[in-house]
Amino acid sequence: MTLDEIILARCSVRAYDAERPVPAEHIAALGEAARLAPSACNSQTWRFVAVTDRERIHRLCDEGMRPVIRNKWLRDAPLVMVGCSQLDLVANTLGSKVTGIEYFQLDLGIAMEHMALKATELGLGTCWIGWLKEDAIKAILGIPDRVRVMALLAVGYAKEGQPPKKRSRKPLRKILFSDTWGQSFPERE
Amino acid sequence: MTLDEIILARCSVRAYDAERPVPAEHIAALGEAARLAPSACNSQTWRFVAVTDRERIHRLCDEGMRPVIRNKWLRDAPLVMVGCSQLDLVANTLGSKVTGIEYFQLDLGIAMEHMALKATELGLGTCWIGWLKEDAIKAILGIPDRVRVMALLAVGYAKEGQPPKKRSRKPLRKILFSDTWGQSFPERE
Numbered sequence: 001m002t003l004d005e006i007i008l009a010r011c012s013v014r015a016y017d018a019e020r021p022v023p024a025e026h027i028a029a030l031g032e033a034a035r036l037a038p039s040a041c042n043s044q045t046w047r048f049v050a051v052t053d054r055e056r057i058h059r060l061c062d063e064g065m066r067p068v069i070r071n072k073w074l075r076d077a078p079l080v081m082v083g084c085s086q087l088d089l090v091a092n093t094l095g096s097k098v099t100g101i102e103y104f105q106l107d108l109g110i111a112m113e114h115m116a117l118k119a120t121e122l123g124l125g126t127c128w129i130g131w132l133k134e135d136a137i138k139a140i141l142g143i144p145d146r147v148r149v150m151a152l153l154a155v156g157y158a159k160e161g162q163p164p165k166k167r168s169r170k171p172l173r174k175i176l177f178s179d180t181w182g183q184s185f186p187e188r189e
Numbered sequence: 190m191t192l193d194e195i196i197l198a199r200c201s202v203r204a205y206d207a208e209r210p211v212p213a214e215h216i217a218a219l220g221e222a223a224r225l226a227p228s229a230c231n232s233q234t235w236r237f238v239a240v241t242d243r244e245r246i247h248r249l250c251d252e253g254m255r256p257v258i259r260n261k262w263l264r265d266a267p268l269v270m271v272g273c274s275q276l277d278l279v280a281n282t283l284g285s286k287v288t289g290i291e292y293f294q295l296d297l298g299i300a301m302e303h304m305a306l307k308a309t310e311l312g313l314g315t316c317w318i319g320w321l322k323e324d325a326i327k328a329i330l331g332i333p334d335r336v337r338v339m340a341l342l343a344v345g346y347a348k349e350g351q352p353p354k355k356r357s358r359k360p361l362r363k364i365l366f367s368d369t370w371g372q373s374f375p376e377r378e
Binding site: 002010042046066084107142177178 | 226303306310333
């Protein structure tokens with residue numbers, strides 16, 4: 001697949017085939033894709049817990065999510081990647097205080113999206129989840145207090161017959177400007 | 190190029206050929222790659238100003254950067270993508286207060302890395318820059334107060350004869366755990 005095909009094919013899958021596990025070499029490939037991501041001052045603050053243990057996944061679903069969203073579908077995901085940040089001193093403590101940019105949050109987004117794109121290429125569905133209960137997830141997975149839990153990525157083979165909905169997007173002219181704010185980038189012919 | 194090749198080839202380029210502009214269709218392709226990125230509640234908070242005007246790029250370099258880092262090389266970049274976030278109410282104001290996760294920061298990382306990967310595929314070098322002066326950049330580009338400036342991405346053709354340094358990375362076993370924190374994912378044979 002080309003990068004364009006991968007980016008186009010990626011979408012949020014919320015119905016997984018619980019009987020079809022993600023092969024270990026695929027999990028390693030997701031980790032490797034994230035490992036090569038750039039980060040502020042090369043601080044590499046990201047850590048990932050690849051959860052495949054069925055009981056722990058059920059607990060993540062039942063105890064680790066915020067209640068508003070219906071997310072019982074997460075119980076069927078054969079793999080949940082738990083994206084964590086272990087903050088360093090220079091970029092992410094001192095640096096963030098100066099600029100107000102939380103570099104570790106951008107960096108987690110970058111690295112975990114490498115995973116999502118790689119998963120798509122491998123024929124796997126994914127879904128980012130950010131509406132979570134950090135303390136509960138830490139307790140379930142033994143994550144230390146000083147580490148932040150930033151996002152989960154559900155990963156697995158999509159259940160047949162339940163195609164995910166494609167979400168709409170703003171047109172390019174609304175998000176891409178030319179030289180100054182608000183001046184739409186010229187559209188292609 | 191395969192995704193693995195793109196991820197491997199991406200690195201931070203800090204020496205650009207100032208005489209070789211980035212074609213407009215490539216700039217649009219970068220915008221399109223970002224446009225299709227996922228975001229919290231599909232909030233699509235990212236906005237990008239594609240700066241190619243030479244005088245503005247010089248001002249971004251001279252006034253918009255924090256002084257510690259030597260970044261005069263930015264003057265030679267033929268394109269600077271300025272990554273901004275226009276916060277929405279639900280996910281990024283109310284939601285962030287509950288979880289402490291700043292979804293717009295993760296989302297900017299995700300979308301702008303789509304750009305960086307697409308640029309790599311197009312033969313362009315990139316460099317993320319986060320050590321910036323938000324107020325100065327807003328003044329140079331007419332960005333409204335309510336919008337956050339989160340990162341710049343320098344884009345252009347690498348100057349010949351100045352190959353970028355590859356940065357080291359932690360080994361996979363240090364960043365990828367299996368089911369519980371600290372238990373390294375089994376390495377491949």
